[in-house]
Amino acid sequence: QRKHRIAVIPGDGIGKETTPEGLRVLDAAARRFGFDLELTHYDWSCETYAATGKMMPDDGMDRLKDSDSIFLGAVGWPGVPDHVSLWGLLIPIRRGFDQYVNLRPCKLLPGSKSPLANRGPEDIDFYVVRENTEGEYSSVGGRMFPGTDREFVSQQSILTRIGCDRVMKYAFELAMTRKRRKVTSATKSNGITFTMPYWDERFAEMAKNYPEVTTDQFHIDILCAHFVQHPDWFDVVVGTNLFGDILSDLGPAVAGSIGIAASANINPEKTAPSMFEPVHGSAPDIAGKWIANPIGQIWSGAMMLEHLGEKEAADCIVQTIEKLLAEGGPRTRDMGGQAGTVDVGKAIAEAV
Amino acid sequence: QRKHRIAVIPGDGIGKETTPEGLRVLDAAARRFGFDLELTHYDWSCETYAATGKMMPDDGMDRLKDSDSIFLGAVGWPGVPDHVSLWGLLIPIRRGFDQYVNLRPCKLLPGSKSPLANRGPEDIDFYVVRENTEGEYSSVGGRMFPGTDREFVSQQSILTRIGCDRVMKYAFELAMTRKRRKVTSATKSNGITFTMPYWDERFAEMAKNYPEVTTDQFHIDILCAHFVQHPDWFDVVVGTNLFGDILSDLGPAVAGSIGIAASANINPEKTAPSMFEPVHGSAPDIAGKWIANPIGQIWSGAMMLEHLGEKEAADCIVQTIEKLLAEGGPRTRDMGGQAGTVDVGKAIAEAV
Numbered sequence: 001q002r003k004h005r006i007a008v009i010p011g012d013g014i015g016k017e018t019t020p021e022g023l024r025v026l027d028a029a030a031r032r033f034g035f036d037l038e039l040t041h042y043d044w045s046c047e048t049y050a051a052t053g054k055m056m057p058d059d060g061m062d063r064l065k066d067s068d069s070i071f072l073g074a075v076g077w078p079g080v081p082d083h084v085s086l087w088g089l090l091i092p093i094r095r096g097f098d099q100y101v102n103l104r105p106c107k108l109l110p111g112s113k114s115p116l117a118n119r120g121p122e123d124i125d126f127y128v129v130r131e132n133t134e135g136e137y138s139s140v141g142g143r144m145f146p147g148t149d150r151e152f153v154s155q156q157s158i159l160t161r162i163g164c165d166r167v168m169k170y171a172f173e174l175a176m177t178r179k180r181r182k183v184t185s186a187t188k189s190n191g192i193t194f195t196m197p198y199w200d201e202r203f204a205e206m207a208k209n210y211p212e213v214t215t216d217q218f219h220i221d222i223l224c225a226h227f228v229q230h231p232d233w234f235d236v237v238v239g240t241n242l243f244g245d246i247l248s249d250l251g252p253a254v255a256g257s258i259g260i261a262a263s264a265n266i267n268p269e270k271t272a273p274s275m276f277e278p279v280h281g282s283a284p285d286i287a288g289k290w291i292a293n294p295i296g297q298i299w300s301g302a303m304m305l306e307h308l309g310e311k312e313a314a315d316c317i318v319q320t321i322e323k324l325l326a327e328g329g330p331r332t333r334d335m336g337g338q339a340g341t342v343d344v345g346k347a348i349a350e351a352v
Numbered sequence: 353q354r355k356h357r358i359a360v361i362p363g364d365g366i367g368k369e370t371t372p373e374g375l376r377v378l379d380a381a382a383r384r385f386g387f388d389l390e391l392t393h394y395d396w397s398c399e400t401y402a403a404t405g406k407m408m409p410d411d412g413m414d415r416l417k418d419s420d421s422i423f424l425g426a427v428g429w430p431g432v433p434d435h436v437s438l439w440g441l442l443i444p445i446r447r448g449f450d451q452y453v454n455l456r457p458c459k460l461l462p463g464s465k466s467p468l469a470n471r472g473p474e475d476i477d478f479y480v481v482r483e484n485t486e487g488e489y490s491s492v493g494g495r496m497f498p499g500t501d502r503e504f505v506s507q508q509s510i511l512t513r514i515g516c517d518r519v520m521k522y523a524f525e526l527a528m529t530r531k532r533r534k535v536t537s538a539t540k541s542n543g544i545t546f547t548m549p550y551w552d553e554r555f556a557e558m559a560k561n562y563p564e565v566t567t568d569q570f571h572i573d574i575l576c577a578h579f580v581q582h583p584d585w586f587d588v589v590v591g592t593n594l595f596g597d598i599l600s601d602l603g604p605a606v607a608g609s610i611g612i613a614a615s616a617n618i619n620p621e622k623t624a625p626s627m628f629e630p631v632h633g634s635a636p637d638i639a640g641k642w643i644a645n646p647i648g649q650i651w652s653g654a655m656m657l658e659h660l661g662e663k664e665a666a667d668c669i670v671q672t673i674e675k676l677l678a679e680g681g682p683r684t685r686d687m688g689g690q691a692g693t694v695d696v697g698k699a700i701a702e703a704v
């Protein structure tokens with residue numbers, strides 16, 4: 001029987017509540033489709049930080065590196081600065097394991113509600129492919145003349161040929177598996193005149209390898225406007241770390257699914273484990289109440305199974321979610337229902 | 353009688369069609385409210401570039417500098433690269449005249465249609481205050497190892513204390529003139545860890561001077577989502593050059609007014625002229641057909657009058673636009689009507 005080794009990091013806040021439901025559904029899928037999941041739990045979080053001064057132990061990356069995938073809840077808690085929590089756990093894993101693709105589906109699910117007027121499931125169904133290791137999130141920068149009128153800060157945005165090409169290739173390959181075969185590039189080469197024209201150059205170059213794929217590109221300002229006005233234009237959208245970050249929150253927002261959106265941090269060559277996490281954060285305001293929506297976590301679990309080669313099981317989970325939503329199954333408050341986190345998890349697990 | 357000297361630059365494409373309508377309305381307001389406009393026309397554009405090799409003459413800035421304001425149409429044309437057209441005309445004026453505030457109202461006008469479901473004029477009425485001279489649009493950067501696998505580009509984002517403080521001060525002062533007195537800061541300090549934490553620091557510092565103003569801040573990714581989900585949360589939103597650029601396209605998009613949005617590039621100390629331009633571009637696809645919507649240009653004219661101290665005239669123009677839209681006056685195709693550019697301009701001018 002096939003076996004997959006999963007490192008589980010529930011993290012903070014509602015991550016501790018949604019992760020068990022994700023696992024419940026994964027377990028149901030494993031039994032139905034005949035594979036084993038070998039889970040190793042890690043309690044790394046802002047709580048561990050409070051106790052030990054570290055978000056993860058010094059050998060944390062070493063411990064994770066032999067797993068087949070990482071299943072993450074959410075990271076961050078009030079009182080612990082982002083540069084400690086995020087840059088002590090989330091970002092080092094993304095970079096250290098070269099998870100250079102951050103893949104986020106934007107889909108209007110049947111039965112869920114878009115804030116847009118007159119938009120149905122057929123109008124919103126695309127992927128954001130975000131570069132996940134370089135760009136605007138760089139580690140080169142600093143401050144001069146502190147405390148004076150001359151004070152300034154500077155941070156470099158860095159795009160490498162390797163970094164651009166590999167994420168663009170992923171986007172084109174993804175488009176090739178889809179009906180519309182279209183890739184849209186997010187740029188801002190009219191304003192950001194050193195890095196972004198290079199991005200455009202690499203995009204044009206990569207497009208030559210995929211004559212079957214239609215391409216277009218928009219500056220990020222008008223592209224955000226188009227997400228609202230014409231979400232039906234998009235199939236696969238590729239962007240830098242920052243632009244991808246923005247678009248992959250805006251996309252689920254227009255689809256009305258920000259509470260249930262999933263994401264995959266992928267190392268396509270599988271030279272290191274990939275990581276799967278919901279788009280939502282630790283949500284301190286509702287943590288501890290067990291009312292958080294577990295669908296983002298469960299959907300991320302489906303993306304994980306697909307990455308592990310369990311495509312049938314992955315499709316089954318996604319279809320089950322869509323079916324339960326369409327048929328008015330139990331839903332949490334954010335979707336207008338009364339159910340708790342566990343109710344929704346159980347309903348999906350049983351249906352699987 | 354009061355006199356204002358206006359430099360008029362219609363620029364490219366539909367700018368040549370909307371600018372005359374802007375002037376028609378300004379002229380009507382001047383007659384009604386008793387002031388003179390002394391106009392100087394400049395034909396600087398991509399056409400001039402084709403003929404002379406320059407977007408503006410070498411002494412262009414000198415010629416503009418004694419005007420009280422600049423009234424701009426649109427800049428850019430296919431075949432002329434952005435770094436020539438925009439960086440040869442628009443950006444040098446913004447920077448050279450220290451127009452450090454780019455102010456853009458986001459307003460759901462009565463009778464115009466938002467793509468959002470169930471949103472009325474009372475829900476969307478805020479300003480984006482964009483830093484207009486530094487940040488991500490910097491002139492420091494370059495490329496190394498061209499043509500090799502090591503190739504990379506780098507561009508610095510620069511925030512100065514002076515640059516942050518002055519635009520934030522403007523935002524707070526603007527909020528003080530409004531009913532809700534709220535300022536929202538657009539940040540991304542969890543991902544962009546040198547420049548954006550500094551932005552947060554300066555924002556917290558400036559807020560101390562305005563105890564009557566409520567503040568909050570969001571990372572740009574979730575802020576874009578909130579623009580779609582909760583546009584009613586916002587009153588004045590302040591952001592860096594790039595974030596302000598994104599938000600000031602997204603804001604009009606959710607308000608359904610991207611074709612009619614106005615903007616002001618302001619030098620608040622009036623040490624140099626300010627510049628007023630619609631948010632839309634030169635629109636090559638419809639240029640020459642005289643069907644472009646002139647409202648963005650006319651509204652920009654109203655912002656110019658306000659800046660010149662003609663508040664009564666400015667209010668009159670804005671109210672006239674709102675009234676004509678609400679009462680089903682002539683409208684261009686983008687707003688579902690049949691009228692031409694000139695029809696709309698004339699209707700507004702007459703009503704003023």
Ligand SMILES: CC(C)[C@H](C(=O)O)[C@@H](O)C(=O)O
Pocket residue numbers: 190191221438597
């Ligand atoms: C044309 C471009 C350089 C410009 C900008 O990004 O500033 C435009 O998008 C704007 O918002 O005025």
Ligand SMILES: CC(C)[C@H](C(=O)O)[C@@H](O)C(=O)O
Pocket residue numbers: 086245542543573
């Ligand atoms: C928490 C933050 C650093 C992170 C990011 O910007 O990458 C988050 O917004 C995301 O999209 O996963």
